[in-house]
Amino acid sequence: MLGQIGFGVVAVMLLFTAFRVVTARNLVHTVLWLGLALAVTAVVYVMLGAHFLAAIQIILYTGGVLTLMLFGVMLTHRDEGFVAVQNPSGRYVAGGLLAVSVFAMLAAAIVRTPSLPATPAPPVSTEALGAAFLTEQVLAFEVLSLLLLVAAVGAIVMARRRDAGEEGESQGAVLPERKVLPLRQPQPDAESAPVAARASGGDA
Amino acid sequence: MTFVLSNPWLHGLVFGAVLVSVLMALVAFITWFERKLAGRIQSRLGPTMVGPFGLLQPIADAVKAMQKDFIVPKDADRFLFWLAPPLTIAFALATAAVIPFSKDVLAANLDVGVLYALAFSGLLAFPTWVAGWASNNKYALLGGMRMVAQGISYEIPMVMAALVPVTLAGTLSMQGIVEYQVASGWIIATPVGAAAGLLFLTTALAEGNRIPFDIPEAESELVAGPTTEYNAIGWSIFAASEYAHSVITAAIVSALFLGGWDGWWNLPPLLWMVAKTGFVFLIVTWVRWSLLRFRSDQLMALCWKYLVPGALLLVLIAGIQVSVRG
The missing domain is CATH 1.20.120.1200 (NADH-ubiquinone/plastoquinone oxidoreductase chain 6, subunit NuoJ)
Known part of the structure; x- marks a missing residue:
């Protein structure tokens, strides 16, 4: 209850x-x-x-x-x-028809299904679930993993900036290569020298 | 008493109320502890004026925050602006439900306790982002965006590092992992466990928006990140949930890697758990007041080039260890 x-x-x-x-x-x-x-x-x-x-x-x-x-x-x-x-x-009629037909399909499927017991099924342990993934369902599991890997690699390829040197790709705006600084950046003297000169009031 | 413990509804209600009250009281005094420690690290005294050793400072701060007017910016999304602070503290405290403090002191011994803790820990970026967006302030929004980017990146090595104790113990229950450590030694004592523990702590710092990973807040560039527009009690709730999250993360690290309530000399298990949590929190605070903030690109490089491959390797080693053990 x-x-x-x-x-x-x-x-x-x-x-x-x-x-x-x-x-x-x-x-x-x-x-x-x-x-x-x-x-x-x-x-x-x-x-x-x-x-x-x-x-x-x-x-x-x-x-x-x-x-x-x-x-x-x-x-x-x-x-x-x-x-x-x-x-x-603005295709409200077509959209409405589609929505009604999807609803009718789902409703038909629900009506035809023999009613299931209202009590919850005995819970499946996580161990059994993990074992099923790597034994009975291993094919589906691996195929899905591969699909996700393809999607991830594809996303990286699409997101990567096109190289300026590539031919036939120059119509789009080519962004300048951004300088990515390494984690530990050695301080080059050439950059710090003018700053030091300015700071000390030198008339270089 | 036995009736309360045997009825799951009453047990949850009573335990939840006690846990939340104790944690919130603890959080107040942890702010005092952190300020004292920070003071010592920086050669000053920290709070001294209110009460003995400044101990009543958190109460004074809380009363002050409650008296202040809670101002909502004119163009803010009023409802979401109101909603974000309570949501943040709710998510931060929800994680505490699965932490085992001793053999019986535990709000809920879930089969999937580790997953539950990681889920709510990861969701914490959600209300932070809502706060940033609802404020209708560019700094707040930038901070919120950074929080989400950082949160979803660091969740990956965090989950993988947590997978090492899970693999070794063969269970997803927090209590089960602690019991495994009672039986066959702390996870931190094995090389792979020690590496995973360090990795988990690092990612937890990033997830909790703590220095050196507090790029979303970055007060030198973003004023105060997502909380820029918050004042009075709203801001206090954000601050409190940050501390609550830190403490709970320290407790999770203790349970997953440091043997939880296991200890020596017949001391009560609860005391061991609290001591270990305090120790981990001390390290976190120490790091906070010793290191500088990373840059955004350093943060991402650290995550994707070092932590993720490292975590994958650790999971592999743990798997081999378990299959050799049989």
Whole structure:
């Protein structure tokens, strides 16, 4: 009974936060609501006894929202006041149809599924989960790792500045090579000498 | 008493209330300790005027902060500006729930305690960024952006360094790791454990925005970073949560690497845990008042060129050690 009330409260919170994600007018607020929605999802996992999944949900998803917030700042101007999220295409009919059909599909799937027991399944221990990753599910695990590695390497390649010497790439603005100073920088005399001369009032 | 301990709801409520009260009281006097220590390091006396040895200084400071007017800038995002300080302290204190202070003194013995602690520790950049953004001040926003960049970078070696005791003990529960150390020696006593401990402490300093990693705050360039626009009680809450986070991080280091409540001479385990936490906090404070601030590029180079590969290597060595042990 207590569990059902708890689930009801959490479900209402989840729906409300998800609703605010799409209705908030300010991009940063949207992202914050998203973070809250993802955190509430972690609470659902805890209620189902999946503690490992809940912790990972917080670390990866809610933590990942931080990165999204940076986009929020970089893509909007705070000084213009609240940014209205625009819908430039204005295809409300097509969008509405799509939303209704997705809803119908999900609803059909839910209705057809035989009702599951309301009591949470016996929790799977973290040891069993780890063992499953490296035995039964090892192929999926490795493929996913490879996919993430490709994404990481791809991001670095795309973010890297193009070399000025490369041909056919000079239409874009080529930023000057930034001087990256080493951790321990030896003080070159050539740079410090004029400063010293100026400081001492020398008329060089 | 037994009824309270056996009922999970009451246990959580009572223990949580006690833990938060004790920690907040501790934090007040830790500011005194830090100011005294900083004074000694810099050849001065620190607070001396209020109470014996200046011991009542934190209370005087707190009363002063509460009396002041909490000013919200005109163009700030009012709600988020209000929300950021309580959120910060909540995230900082939430980590304390999984710290084992002795065999029974523990708020929640989670199977995934280490992950829980790391999750909330990593989330601390979140309210800090919100504070910076809501202030609508360029210095505050820059500080918030730096906090996020630093937080998400240093989380990676931090999690990997924590993986070393997890691998050696074969459990994600904090209590389980301490019990492993009681049975088969402290993790810091093994070479790989000592290296991982040092690495974890370094990343924890960065995660907690402490010198030499306090680039988000950088008072010489950003006024006070994300907290620039905060005054009165709002600022005090940020300061308190920074200290609370430092103390809790010191406790996590003690539990993961220094054997937690394990000790000699039949002294109470709680005392050992507090002593170890105090020792780690002393080191952190000592570092703070001895070193200079890194530059941004040095910070990133340190993380990605040294700490991440080093942490990967340590995880590999720990894995080999465990598989050889069988």
